[in-house]
Amino acid sequence: MMGRTSRVAIVGVGAVSAFGLGWRGLGGTVVEGKPLRSTSHALAVTHPGIEAAQVPALAPAQDAGDGRQRKLMSRGARLAAVVMREALRDARWSEGREEVGAFLGVGASGGAMEELTAMLQAGITACNPLFAFQLMNNFTLCHGAILEGVGGPNGAFFSRGGGTVRALREAVATVSTGECERALAGGSDSALHPVTWAELGREGFAARGLVPGEGAGLLALSSRPEDTALAWLERCEVLPVEGLSRVLAGSHGQVDTVLTAAWGPGIAGELESTVARLGVPVSDTVTLLGEALAASPALAWAVAVDLLAQGRAHRVLVLSLGVDGELGLVELAGAQR
Amino acid sequence: MSRAVITGVGVVSAFGVGAPAFFGGLAEGRGAVGPIRAFDARTFPTQVAGEVPPVAPPVLRERLGSLDTGAGLLDSLGASGALRDRKLVFGLLAAEEAWRSARCGPEEQEAALSVALGLEQAFLEDFGPLFDEGRIQWTREPEAPLPSVRFRARLDLAAEALRELLGLRGGTTVHVSACAAGGLAVAHAAALIERGEASVVLCGATDSMVNPLGIGGMSRLGAPSPRNTPDACRPFDRRRDGLVVGEGAAMFVVESEERARRRGVRALARILGWGRTQDAYRVTAPRPDGASARRAMERALRHAGLSPEAVGYINAHGTGTPLNDPAEVKAIRGALGAHAERVTVSSIKGAVGHLMAASGAIELAASLLAFERDLLPGTANLLERDPECDLDIIGPTPRPARVDVVLSNSFGFGGQNVTVALGRVT
Numbered sequence: 001m002m003g004r005t006s007r008v009a010i011v012g013v014g015a016v017s018a019f020g021l022g023w024r025g026l027g028g029t030v031v032e033g034k035p036l037r038s039t040s041h042a043l044a045v046t047h048p049g050i051e052a053a054q055v056p057a058l059a060p061a062q063d064a065g066d067g068r069q070r071k072l073m074s075r076g077a078r079l080a081a082v083v084m085r086e087a088l089r090d091a092r093w094s095e096g097r098e099e100v101g102a103f104l105g106v107g108a109s110g111g112a113m114e115e116l117t118a119m120l121q122a123g124i125t126a127c128n129p130l131f132a133f134q135l136m137n138n139f140t141l142c143h144g145a146i147l148e149g150v151g152g153p154n155g156a157f158f159s160r161g162g163g164t165v166r167a168l169r170e171a172v173a174t175v176s177t178g179e180c181e182r183a184l185a186g187g188s189d190s191a192l193h194p195v196t197w198a199e200l201g202r203e204g205f206a207a208r209g210l211v212p213g214e215g216a217g218l219l220a221l222s223s224r225p226e227d228t229a230l231a232w233l234e235r236c237e238v239l240p241v242e243g244l245s246r247v248l249a250g251s252h253g254q255v256d257t258v259l260t261a262a263w264g265p266g267i268a269g270e271l272e273s274t275v276a277r278l279g280v281p282v283s284d285t286v287t288l289l290g291e292a293l294a295a296s297p298a299l300a301w302a303v304a305v306d307l308l309a310q311g312r313a314h315r316v317l318v319l320s321l322g323v324d325g326e327l328g329l330v331e332l333a334g335a336q337r
Numbered sequence: 338m339s340r341a342v343i344t345g346v347g348v349v350s351a352f353g354v355g356a357p358a359f360f361g362g363l364a365e366g367r368g369a370v371g372p373i374r375a376f377d378a379r380t381f382p383t384q385v386a387g388e389v390p391p392v393a394p395p396v397l398r399e400r401l402g403s404l405d406t407g408a409g410l411l412d413s414l415g416a417s418g419a420l421r422d423r424k425l426v427f428g429l430l431a432a433e434e435a436w437r438s439a440r441c442g443p444e445e446q447e448a449a450l451s452v453a454l455g456l457e458q459a460f461l462e463d464f465g466p467l468f469d470e471g472r473i474q475w476t477r478e479p480e481a482p483l484p485s486v487r488f489r490a491r492l493d494l495a496a497e498a499l500r501e502l503l504g505l506r507g508g509t510t511v512h513v514s515a516c517a518a519g520g521l522a523v524a525h526a527a528a529l530i531e532r533g534e535a536s537v538v539l540c541g542a543t544d545s546m547v548n549p550l551g552i553g554g555m556s557r558l559g560a561p562s563p564r565n566t567p568d569a570c571r572p573f574d575r576r577r578d579g580l581v582v583g584e585g586a587a588m589f590v591v592e593s594e595e596r597a598r599r600r601g602v603r604a605l606a607r608i609l610g611w612g613r614t615q616d617a618y619r620v621t622a623p624r625p626d627g628a629s630a631r632r633a634m635e636r637a638l639r640h641a642g643l644s645p646e647a648v649g650y651i652n653a654h655g656t657g658t659p660l661n662d663p664a665e666v667k668a669i670r671g672a673l674g675a676h677a678e679r680v681t682v683s684s685i686k687g688a689v690g691h692l693m694a695a696s697g698a699i700e701l702a703a704s705l706l707a708f709e710r711d712l713l714p715g716t717a718n719l720l721e722r723d724p725e726c727d728l729d730i731i732g733p734t735p736r737p738a739r740v741d742v743v744l745s746n747s748f749g750f751g752g753q754n755v756t757v758a759l760g761r762v763t
Binding site for chain 1: 454456457465468471472473491492493508509510511512513514515518521525528532549550553554555556557558559612613614615616617618619620621629632636640749750751752753
């Protein structure tokens, strides 16, 4: 468990969600806003009419790499590359990037359907030879690292929620132990891939109200005194769901806001009623941002930092519960305290 | 700080099921690459692989049936079609062997799991019945008469199966960092021990790309050697022209040295340190100057508190591709300085192929030969050393030597690098 004494500063954030590129303002959107839903473009051919929380088209200057580079990227990789650039910019880390760490929760393979279709129609030689780079899920991390020159300790963790919290834990440990002084941590994914959506359907999540989403979120963590803290990371754990009561007992009296990132309305409601004993406001980020699988916990952390940076909260507990059933617990405190 | 030690190992490789088969094959300097038999590869550009010999269902049932959960798990995995995923079977077999060899029992079920897995197994044949009028007809998916696993096996299914087989209660981390993932999984396990987050961890990797999509995809990338002969992969050789795809698994029980001592289990090696870096160079190629790989080795030595002179042997990533091998030699020279002239290097990929996500794990297993038998594995098919690879690289015949510190390098597609330092237990 990450102890309360090994605090790490959050000095930058990158996020892209159904509300577009950027993290500032996301807190207010989640606490007060309405879901932003539209019919999924990515599923239009295979699963027409699916309501989703999809990332709007990005302007060329906001997007990742150039056209040729984007052809090698899965959707998750493309979104990760976008937020990696944004988080680095937000943290003002323009120098020494070869020593910056990167730890990401990444989702399933995300090859382009046109390549798969070509393969089925005319055999493997019909598809783009570089199709493999869309399929390999470690490239969700690597494309951004290559574009941005991020060369420190790194790891990609498969995530349907919990793996992203583990990525953050690993980043925190890496910074705390001095393996590197600065690291990016978060997740990127899209539930709006036809195969992913079909699998979620077969597992029964769609029938239970899961709204597919997509996005990416990254925190820039630092132990360097010269980096200015936006917030402090106080705690980061992955727990079995039954461990929640113990955790809540430890947080009582300090946390003033709870954010949940739970994959469906039913499960969000259950979490909400469990944390009601804290007597603090509770908001669910997935209700607004959709279930973005590996990205969902990270988007909730971005929301938390925004609430802290605005002074709308002083200590935020983020509870994530992904489709893997793992409970992630991250506690963040405002920098001004 | 607790020091992590390896107390159990299990291996599934082209030499067969079990660590003895693997160590025996390497010790005898044999190669196990041959024609692909898992599917009809005659129309594929690549027709050889380091393929695991077929595991007969009764053998699988007998091995896993030694555990209380084994038979039931096999039944449920079989019914769901999950056993079609070769890496799942390999992982279970290797884990059972590692668990048994470390004499693990109920006390060790508190273990965390740190496992590297390759890509989701996708079954091209599953898409076929849904493909009509030039596209996939998704609406037929629920009714189509297909095997139960369709499109792709959920990636963490293998991790769940490992937990269930051994009754593990600790947290699970699934590493998906391409060819560096196996080394990263073992390094992560050691980190959990050092940080006091776990006292015992089952770790390692399992992977198979010996299927039409895997072999076809790698062929399209141009990574495999165009030769379709058992000696196709020739690490550090002047005639090298590509890798050979392998498959298999290596799993370890890693625990704190104090814990191993307390329960009277012999440690096979200490995990002294590790270093992780990212090339941040190109999608399709490693850094030609080996600078990031060098930093991974330097970080591993720094973590271990060792000078370059302490290193006796390097188990190289050594893929046999034109780009990797000279870059790795530069990295070794950069990291070890003058000592690079005296260190011994080899690669086992000519013998068993490139196990992709599992390569780092199986190469750490191979490195245990140095401590267990005072023997350094050879480099199968290295007959004419490339002048650019001017280190003391062992040829096909293993070399007797006593070394106390080994580095194992793994470099992944996408630029992820990891070096793990192992030490002899004295």
